[in-house]
Amino acid sequence: MHELAITQSLIQVALAAAGERKIKGMTIVVGELSGVVEDSVRFCFEVASAGTVAEGAALSFQKVPASVRCTRCDLEFGLGGASWTCPGCGNLGGRVVQGRECHLQSIDVEEEDEDRGR
Secondary structure, eight states: OHHHHHHHHHHHHHHHHHTTSOEEEEEEEEETTSOOOHHHHHHHHHHHTTTSTTTTOEEEEEEEOOEEEOTTTOOEEEOSTTOOBOTTTOOBOOEEEESOOEEEEEEEEOOHHHHHTO
């Protein structure tokens, strides 16, 4: 399950950015072709964040649709269904323009004033 390693890496980045502040939420960008399964990341997050300032943080996912550029006619098109056939010239295949992303977009942390009230 590669989602565990991915989730652990995302948590490490968030922890480094948050310092001692409690992480309330994280937004993760996931491309359609990344192979990352949202439910698996949620499960792995619950396990991997236990005992850290990220424990209990809300996860949100920003999904990026796949887009391909035809190597013959240079038309950029979405992968409606699973077809890699260019709608412009009928060429099969192309270069992926977007859809492989998997990264931490943002984190939401408690403000320092909120921390002092505890």
